[in-house]
Amino acid sequence: MSNLQKKDDDVFVYPWMGIIANIPTTIQNGRKVGGSGSRLRDDLTEKGFNPSRVHPLWNRHGHSGFAIVEFKKGWDGFNNAFMFDKSFEQEQCGKKDYFSPRMERDKLYGWVARDDDYYSKGLVGEYLKNNGDLKTVSDKEAEDHRKDSTLVTTLTNTLETKNQRLKEMEKKYTKVKMSFWALMDEKDEMIKAYNEESRRMQQNAHDHFKKISLEHERMARQFSDQKTELEQREKELFDREIQNEAETRKLQHEKIMSEKEKLHRKIIELEKQLDAKQALELEIQSMKGQIEVMQHMEGDGEMKQKMEAIQEELREKEEEWSSVEELYQVLVVSERQKNDELLDARKELIAGLKDISTNTRASVGVKRMGELDIKPFRIAAKRKYSGVEANLKAAERCSQLQDYLRDSNWHPFKILTDKDGNSKELLDEEDEQLKAIKSEDGDEIYSAVTAALAEINEYNPSGRYIVPQLWNFKEGREATLKEGVEQLLNKWKQFKRKKH
Template structure:
């Protein structure tokens, strides 16, 4: 919104200059120098002369009421320039920004066959009725007072004329005994105005009766303002020239037809744009479906390759187990053969007869040795048998564990595949549902609605299935939370330990999100006196600390970096831009640094958090580094105490 004549805004005008200044501002509003419409799609307005007023979004009637109240204010505190500005705004709203731009659906142009209406007759538009001979009374000082417009308005509404407002006309002598009745700007307003005129004509108090040279007039006289009234050089003629214009019914109908054609053209263009947008969405949906099919095919290939590799590993393990069993059987047979040979040797030695003592002793010695060897071989056989049993047991346990692990892997893979398929199916159903919603206005709307209901039902079933699968992950989430709680407890214990140290080394505590006051001190010191600096720094830092802890203020925007979403500072934030513009780069960087720290280390709580910091490498210290610091400190204290 632009402002003209800004160099004389500080000087006021006199009461006699209000009318001239009002016409000047009205011309600026008509030429677009001042803008009263907002960019919102809900059709709201703003007051260009009250930029500091808290309320900025007005409806048409609210803005008209606000401008009328300020323009007609009798307060001495209100400047004449403000009154003139708002009177010009009232004039612009009533003449150029009609509250009803398009006639209501149930309203119809007045029938040209109506004998009281000539389509080529010139009326004052917006429709205005004239009421004269309003009783007035004169006061001691010579001024006249008459009936209020609001009472007349209520009376006419009760009679079904439905006027918008009734304005009594005043001059330097007071009430002139004349009032203007304003009707709505649509065709219904014209019908009400004509009924208003007919009522007075039937009562012989119409326009002809008023201007007839007859006996003294009594009671109210009324009629609808036309071209001759507009050109009258009297009080209501002057007001009619400022309030409206002269047009015929045919001209108004042609103008309405032009607006309707323009509206139809605009709606046609919008429909074409919507149809083009619908085609683009359908193309994107087909592309997404094609990509989903490719992803599913790739997944099936991966699953087949995984199953083939698993079968190959199982086959190799079974072959190795068979080979081990065969080797053990061979070794067992060899031991049995040796045992049999020793038994035969024993029998042979026992059957031999020793011819002398030395031979007998030698035989006995040989028998004892053979017995010891036999015992050793028996023990070896037992150990081998036990080892064989252990090997078979281990092989069986290994086979059972592999089967359990494989079953668990297949179960988890199946759950993951089901979850991915459900998510892809939900996305596909949502895309199809959006496409069908755009097609609801087509000729086959009933079929589309059935498809929409069917897709919504399928979507609900898929979402329920997805929720069931999500519950399976709850145990892992609970374990992760327990681990995270233990980690947080360990970090808090580390913070408590480091807090007791007076170390000035690389590992120290740091308050994340704390506002650095030094840039504010340097910026304020340049603009204020020395004795005011401390108070101003305290005031500004308190204000920005309050902004930092406010959860409703989140000056961040999301971007994609390396395929991931990342939050960065929004440079277009109004508070940050104002801070940078007014106080420079130093305070701006201090606030941005505090924002980044809070958003990283405590985004939900929005308060200052203490952590252990590695000042040498400029990052958060690990638990290992913190524990190492405490151990080194403990060793130093131990050496000192010893």
């Protein structure tokens, strides 16, 4: 403190503050502007004064040309404030120089804020009153002394309290230590008793386990014998089940074939009855014609007898015709019922064989009539693309052309009539859309599209959607009901063999 050369009763603004005056300003847009506080702080820091903040003062005209320099609250801040004051004083830019008539307008002036500045009127005094108090060095020293005394007293009281707690903890430690050793002795006794009990229990457990092991071996042998017996019985039951299922399937197949043969015989009989019916109708018409002729002819009694005989025969023929008509209707109804049964059986076969045609290379399965084959699309796509992109492009084009096939407005067929007047529907190769597909996609995809078109035109020309059909893939034709049943039986036998 001696280097400050100040009396202890000098009154300063606290926290320590300095004042900078005569800061250069300029007029911009009708207001005064000057240097920023951060720039002034950096300049003062370079000179070693280490201010914590520089606050320019502004009024309604703009920058006032004054700034307040704030220093840290401790004695380091006090020393920096007085170094700041002495530096400006040595350069004849202190407070006295600022208020001197010889004050130069192009220099900065600075000094430490004291009580006269605190009580001054204007921006400086107002800021100091709002942000600080007045203290002497003695006041600051006394305050620090009071704080130090309070701190010493607090630390002394805390130390005494800690010592008292330490003594209490030592007493508790001694008591706990004695309890601990007592517990350790008790623990040793418990461990000893536990070990003895454990050895006894282990021996008992060993004897019990040995007994259980022997019983387990006996039960295992018994279970193995029972398992062998059950497996043998299961094999016998399975063989019987296969035999029963095969016989059931065979009986169902024979029943279907028998019904089909009966239906065929009925159809032949119906055709014969139809021929007889037609012949009878012709004969009845002929007799009616003869009667009409005889009615217009004049004759004797012999002619009249002939006409009566013909009329009697006509009545008999009409009765016979009525009986034939009733039989014909019965046969027609029976034929329709059998056809419906055969169609239902075919549908059931198609439902059961749907997975066979797609998942295996079976000779008989289900073919989706009118569905495009994806293979030629993939082959064509791989010529232009690679990997996953080729598969995606193939699927996109196949889906697009499948949509064309479902369009009922597109019917690329033409009807040709031969010399005998028989009509036949053929693919119109001059159709613009077909020509565009052939040109754009190539012959392989064109062939797949025309094949699907022919299938849709044959099996579902009105609906234009895909129809499942029982199919013989080996011979490229519709499969018979017998072939479908045989294929289903083969697949069932394979499934049973895999299961066991």
